[in-house]
Structures are given as C-alpha cells and as structure tokens.
Amino acid sequence: MEPPHDLDKDKNDRNSAAPTACVLPGLVDLQVNGYKGVDFSGGDLTEEAFAQACRDMLAAGATAFLPTLITSPAQVYERNLPLIARVLDAEEFRGRVLGIHLEGPFISRQDGARGAHSAEWVRDPDPAYLDELIRLADGKIRLLTIAADQKGADDLSRHATGRGIAVSLGHHMADEADLARLTAVGAKALTHLGNAVPAVLPRHENPIWAGLTADRLDATIIADGHHLPLSILKTILRAKGPGHCIVISDASPLAGLPAGEYWSMGARVRLEANGRLHNPTTGYMAGSSATILDCANHLASLGLAGLGELGAMFFYNPLRLIGVSPRQVAVSRRVLFDVRQRRVFLE
Incomplete structure (x- = not known):
C-alpha cells in the first residue's frame, strides 16, 4: 500500500458517497502488558486473573492480541510463561490470543532507551537463555523485542528467527548501521518507533531518524494521542507508508482503570483524566491506558487513514509480522468504520 497523497487533507469529500459504516477486518494488538489491574509480568499473576484480563481485552475491542511480558527477573519468567501458555491452550482463546510478545530482557540499560523497564533485570543478548524462555513458554513466543545496538544482538536475532x-x-x-546489520540477520520491525528514547537526542544521529529510513523494517507505533505528537505520527506514516506501519496500544496493566496514582512496573505512576500515563518523577511515559479500539478511533478522528489504511495497520500488517494467516484469526464481533463520522466501533 502507498501512503495517502496528502495526510492533512480533509477526507470528508472523498468519503461523502460511501456507505455510513464499512466493515474492517479486525483489530490485532501486538503489545498488551495487562488490563484492568492485571499485570502480565506481575509476580502474583494467576491463571484465573490472566484469563479474565484476556476476556476483558477482547470485549474492549481487540479481535486478537499478544500478551506482553516486559523485562523481568528469572523467577517471573519461570512462573508466568508456563501459566500464560496453559491459558492460551484453552479453546476460548484459540485464534484470539495468538501467542506471547517478549519485550526484553535483551534491551539497552541506558536511561530513556530502557523506558519503564527495570535496569536490574536487563540481560545481554543470550541465545541460550532465549531457548530457556521458549521452553518455559511452550513454544508460544511469537514476537521478541531486542536492542539492536547491544553486542551479540545479531547472533540473537539470527537465532530467534x-x-x-x-x-x-x-x-x-541504534544507528543506521546497527539496524542494517540486524535486518540482514532477520529482524523485521521496530518496536514503538518514536518512543523509548531519551528526551534529548542528537539532532541528526539518533534512533528515530535511523528507524524512519530503514525501509525494510516495519514500524509499530502507539497511536493513543499521548505517546506521539501529531507531527511525528504524520512523519512516520509518510516515511513508512501504511503498508509498513502497525498500530499497537502498549496497554499497561492500568488500562481500563480510573484516573489516579498507582504503583506499576516498580515505580509510582500517574494516570491522568485524559488518559496520559506517566512517571511523575522521571517524566517518561509508563505505558498506555488505551485499548486498540481507542487507538483506531484516535487515528481515524485525525483523518490520517481511510478504510484500506486502517485494515492494513490494524489487521493485515501485524499478522504478517508474526506469521499468522488472517484465516487463523477467530473474529467474534465485527468492527465497523463510519467513514463520515471518522469513528470505529464494534457491531
């Protein structure tokens, strides 16, 4: 797919003759850290709580998704990965909870780049330890986020692929050379491009510019209205094109909860009434409070994507990345897009 010719142009005229609501193929979310107080990386996770969080996330608009574990101590992986794998075998989640996304532990230790992950549990790239995580997850790991600039990242990428x-x-x-090296050994995408970087960067030599020009890498983006300013969102869409963008929610365990102060990911965080979730001490984002349906509505409301672009970024592209056929997805509720009101909703 090619990007729209003019992302700023009001699309009302173009859509004026279209039916009021068109069917989208679905909303697939590759990054969900938890929901309604249930932390998928939490040391107290139970099968019952995880299963209910999955039901709630699906009811909130996700057609299918990947539960995501962030950088964690070994005992959390040893406990939670088998637990999650068992629940994923349940018939009710077949074709709906598609596997596991491991975001870490093979990431940068640098402040800013590390995001909300704990430095204490970050590991150097280690194919043998990845094999252990795969074993614990009963082979259900679909997606792995790693830092491209770490020594041994190319061997890890080759091994995971x-x-x-x-x-x-x-x-x-990572710089352009890092991304090129990792692409050559199988890396396919960039995780939440534009985020998980320090607040202040070199003007030209930085991971955002490098990612924008890495033509062979898809970009996942958090389109919740808080993680990316409109100018950056437009830039990524123009540089990558809707055919190579994947919208994620990056929903935190606090998504679906009321505004207030909470303890999450080892730190005090604040959920504002407008949905912004951040660490008031560091100023960094602490994940998202949005669902994938919220993200679809945000993008649609801006007039940045029509029916085809939404279908690509929310359904076909994420499935292509993780190697799942659209026919393998169990669509239980239709997702509709009102082209005149620029609204996405469940039937």
Whole structure:
C-alpha cells in the first residue's frame, strides 16, 4: 500500500458517497502488558486473573492480541510463561490470543532507551537463555523485542528467527548501521518507533531518524494521542507508508482503570483524566491506558487513514509480522468504520 497523497487533507469529500459504516477486518494488538489491574509480568499473576484480563481485552475491542511480558527477573519468567501458555491452550482463546510478545530482557540499560523497564533485570543478548524462555513458554513466543545496538544482538536475532520468532528492534540507541546489520540477520520491525528514547537526542544521529529510513523494517507505533505528537505520527506514516506501519496500544496493566496514582512496573505512576500515563518523577511515559479500539478511533478522528489504511495497520500488517494467516484469526464481533463520522466501533 502507498501512503495517502496528502495526510492533512480533509477526507470528508472523498468519503461523502460511501456507505455510513464499512466493515474492517479486525483489530490485532501486538503489545498488551495487562488490563484492568492485571499485570502480565506481575509476580502474583494467576491463571484465573490472566484469563479474565484476556476476556476483558477482547470485549474492549481487540479481535486478537499478544500478551506482553516486559523485562523481568528469572523467577517471573519461570512462573508466568508456563501459566500464560496453559491459558492460551484453552479453546476460548484459540485464534484470539495468538501467542506471547517478549519485550526484553535483551534491551539497552541506558536511561530513556530502557523506558519503564527495570535496569536490574536487563540481560545481554543470550541465545541460550532465549531457548530457556521458549521452553518455559511452550513454544508460544511469537514476537521478541531486542536492542539492536547491544553486542551479540545479531547472533540473537539470527537465532530467534531460526526458531520461528519475529524480531523487532527497540529500547535502544541504534544507528543506521546497527539496524542494517540486524535486518540482514532477520529482524523485521521496530518496536514503538518514536518512543523509548531519551528526551534529548542528537539532532541528526539518533534512533528515530535511523528507524524512519530503514525501509525494510516495519514500524509499530502507539497511536493513543499521548505517546506521539501529531507531527511525528504524520512523519512516520509518510516515511513508512501504511503498508509498513502497525498500530499497537502498549496497554499497561492500568488500562481500563480510573484516573489516579498507582504503583506499576516498580515505580509510582500517574494516570491522568485524559488518559496520559506517566512517571511523575522521571517524566517518561509508563505505558498506555488505551485499548486498540481507542487507538483506531484516535487515528481515524485525525483523518490520517481511510478504510484500506486502517485494515492494513490494524489487521493485515501485524499478522504478517508474526506469521499468522488472517484465516487463523477467530473474529467474534465485527468492527465497523463510519467513514463520515471518522469513528470505529464494534457491531
């Protein structure tokens, strides 16, 4: 797909003769860290709580998704990965909870690039430890986020790809050479491009510019209205094109909860009434409070995507990245797009 000729242009005229509501193929979210107080990386996660969080996330608009574990201590992986894998075997989640996204532990230790992940649990690239995580997850890891600028990242990417896992690059300070090297050994995407970088960067030599020009890498983007300013969102869409963008929610365990102050990911965080979730001490974002349906509505409301672009960025592109056929997805509720009101909703 090619990007729209003019992302600023009001699309009302173009859509004026269209039906009021058109059917979208679905909304697939590759990055969900938890929901309604249930932390998928939490040391107290239970099968019952995880299963209910999955039901709630699906009811909130996700057609299918990947539960995501962030950088964690070994005992959390040893406990939570088998637990999650068992629940994923349940018939009710077949074709709906598609596998696991491991975001870490092989990321940068640098402040800013590390995001909300704990430096204490970050690991150097280690194919043998990845094999152990794959074993714990009963082979259900679909997506792995690693830092491209770490020594041994190319060997890890090659190894993961050989095990059938899609590799995405993020939480790093990678330059163009790093991205090219990792692409050559199987990396397919960039994790939440424009985020998980320090607040102040070199003007030209930085991971955002490098990612924008990495033509062979898809970009996942958090289109929740808080993580990316409109100017950056437009720039990524123009540089990558809708055919190579994947919208994610990056929903935190606090998504679906009321505004207030909470303890999450080892730190005090604040959920504002407008949905912005951040660490008031560091100023960095602490994940998202949005669902994938919220993200679809945000993007649609801006007039930046029509029916075809939404279908690509929310359904076909994420499935292509993780190697899942659209026919394998169990669509239980139709997703509709009102082209005149620029609104996405469930039937």
